[in-house]
Amino acid sequence: MKTPESHGVRLVEWAGAEGSTVPMALIRIGLALLLWARWGEDMVLVQAEGPAMLALSIGFFAATAMMLVGLWTRAATATAAMVVATMYFAVGAAGGRTAWIHHHHFLLMSATVLCALTQCGRSLSLDRWRALARARRLGLPAPEERGPLLGLRLMTAQLSAVYLWSAIDKCEPGFLSGARLEQLAGFYYAGSDLPLGTALTIVSATAAWTVVALEFALAIGVWRPRWHRWLLPLGVAFHAGLYVLLPVHTFSATMVLLYLAVIDPSAVHRAVAAVAPRADDV
Amino acid sequence: MTTTTATRTRALVFVAVAAGLMLMPAYRQVFGGRSRFVRDWELFNEVGVGLVVAAFSVRDGDGRETPIDRYAALGRERRIAPRWLRTMTGEAGLLRVASELCGKLGPVDLRARASIATMQGWVPLHAGEHDLCRPLPPRPQIPGTRPRGHEDP
Numbered sequence A: 001m002k003t004p005e006s007h008g009v010r011l012v013e014w015a016g017a018e019g020s021t022v023p024m025a026l027i028r029i030g031l032a033l034l035l036w037a038r039w040g041e042d043m044v045l046v047q048a049e050g051p052a053m054l055a056l057s058i059g060f061f062a063a064t065a066m067m068l069v070g071l072w073t074r075a076a077t078a079t080a081a082m083v084v085a086t087m088y089f090a091v092g093a094a095g096g097r098t099a100w101i102h103h104h105h106f107l108l109m110s111a112t113v114l115c116a117l118t119q120c121g122r123s124l125s126l127d128r129w130r131a132l133a134r135a136r137r138l139g140l141p142a143p144e145e146r147g148p149l150l151g152l153r154l155m156t157a158q159l160s161a162v163y164l165w166s167a168i169d170k171c172e173p174g175f176l177s178g179a180r181l182e183q184l185a186g187f188y189y190a191g192s193d194l195p196l197g198t199a200l201t202i203v204s205a206t207a208a209w210t211v212v213a214l215e216f217a218l219a220i221g222v223w224r225p226r227w228h229r230w231l232l233p234l235g236v237a238f239h240a241g242l243y244v245l246l247p248v249h250t251f252s253a254t255m256v257l258l259y260l261a262v263i264d265p266s267a268v269h270r271a272v273a274a275v276a277p278r279a280d281d282v
Numbered sequence B: 001m002t003t004t005t006a007t008r009t010r011a012l013v014f015v016a017v018a019a020g021l022m023l024m025p026a027y028r029q030v031f032g033g034r035s036r037f038v039r040d041w042e043l044f045n046e047v048g049v050g051l052v053v054a055a056f057s058v059r060d061g062d063g064r065e066t067p068i069d070r071y072a073a074l075g076r077e078r079r080i081a082p083r084w085l086r087t088m089t090g091e092a093g094l095l096r097v098a099s100e101l102c103g104k105l106g107p108v109d110l111r112a113r114a115s116i117a118t119m120q121g122w123v124p125l126h127a128g129e130h131d132l133c134r135p136l137p138p139r140p141q142i143p144g145t146r147p148r149g150h151e152d153p
Helices: A004-015 A022-043 A051-069 A073-094 A103-115 A126-138 A150-170 A179-193 A199-221 A225-245 A251-262 A265-275 B005-029 B090-105
Strands: A018-020 A146-148 B051-059 B065-068 B109-118 B121-127
Touching: A004 A150, A004 B005, A018 A265, A022 A051, A022 A073, A022 A103, A022 A150, A022 A251, A022 A265, A051 A073, A073 A103, A103 A150, A103 A251, A150 A199, A150 A251, A150 B005, A179 A199, A179 B051, A179 B109, A179 B121, A199 A225, A225 A251, B051 B090, B051 B121, B090 B109, B090 B121
Parallel strands: none
Antiparallel strands: A018 A146, B051 B065, B051 B109, B109 B121
C-alpha cells in the first residue's frame, strides 16, 4: 500500500530528478523565437522612449539572440527572463502599458523565467559545441547532456494551472450552453447575422462541453505519463484550432512548446538524436 | 535512490513555486481581486458580450411583417459593409442601424427581433413590440450586456 511517506519520497525524487537537457534546449530555442515574434516589433530601438527603454530593448535583443544560439546560455536566459519580467511587471502592470500584460505575454514571461532555472545550454548550443571542442582538446569524455529537471517540472505546473483555471472559468451556464462560443463566432466572424437557434447552437454546446472536458483532462493529464500518448496530440490539435480560429498570438505556440517539458526527457533526447544522429557524436 | 540535499532543495522549490502558479489565479477568479500583477486564466472571457443579433422587418397597416435585409435596404454589400452595420453592439448599436433604416426607408413601422449577448447567454432585447422609427419608451437596462471589466484593457 502506498503511504503518504512513499508519496512524499516519490514527489521529492520526481521534482528533484535529473535528466536530458535536450528538451530544455528545444524550449529555449522556441522561446527565443516566440519572444521575438511577440515583442520584437515593440522592442525595435526606434520605438524606445528614453534611456531606460533603450537599455531594455538592447538587453532584450542581446539576451534573446544569445539564448537562441546558446552562447553563455544560462546568463543569457537569466538576463532574458529578467528583461521580460521587467517588461511585464514594471512597464506593463505598473507602468500601465496594458498591451503587454495579456495572457500570452504572461505565459511567455513565465516560461522564460522557468527556462532560466534549467541547464538549457548543455544541448543544442554554441556552449555545447565549445564544451565538446574543449573535451576533445583535453582528451576528456564528452560532457553529459544532463541537468536538473526542476524547470521542466515547473513548466508542467504552469501548463496544468492554465488548463485548470481556464476550465473552471468555463463552468458556467453561459459557456456550457454554447452561447459564449456563439458570441465569439459572432464577434469574430458572423457579426450580427449569427443564425441563432439552429444547428449552430447544438454544435456550440457540444464544442463547449468538449473544450471543458479536454481542458480538465489536460490539467490532470500533463502529470500522468500514461495519458500523454493520446492526450497531448489532442492538446496540440486543440491549440492548432485556436491558433487558426482566434487571435491568440503566441499563446497556442507557447503552450505546445511547453509540452516538451511534460514528455519524458529521455524520449525527447532519443527523438532528437534520431532526427539528427550526429548531434550525439563526439 | 539516495535523496541528496540538492534533490530535496529542488523538491522544496518545486512545491513552493508550483503552489504559487496553481493558486495565483484564485486571487482573481475566486476572490474577485483585480490586480494587474496577478494573472487569471479567463481566456477570451468577455469577448462578444454586448453583441446584438437581430432581424428587421417592416410592419404594414394590417400587422403583417415583411423581413428586410439591412444591407440591401441601405445599399451596402455585407462583405464590405462598415463594422457598425455588420456587428451591432449594445442596444445603441441596434438603434443606430434602425435609425439608418428609418432614414432610408421613409415613414415605415420598423420592427426588430433581437437578442443581446451576456455572460449568462443570449437575452431577448426586442421582440418586435416597438416601432423603432419612433422614440422608444423608457426601458429597464438589461444586466450583463457590458463587459464586467475582468479583461485587462
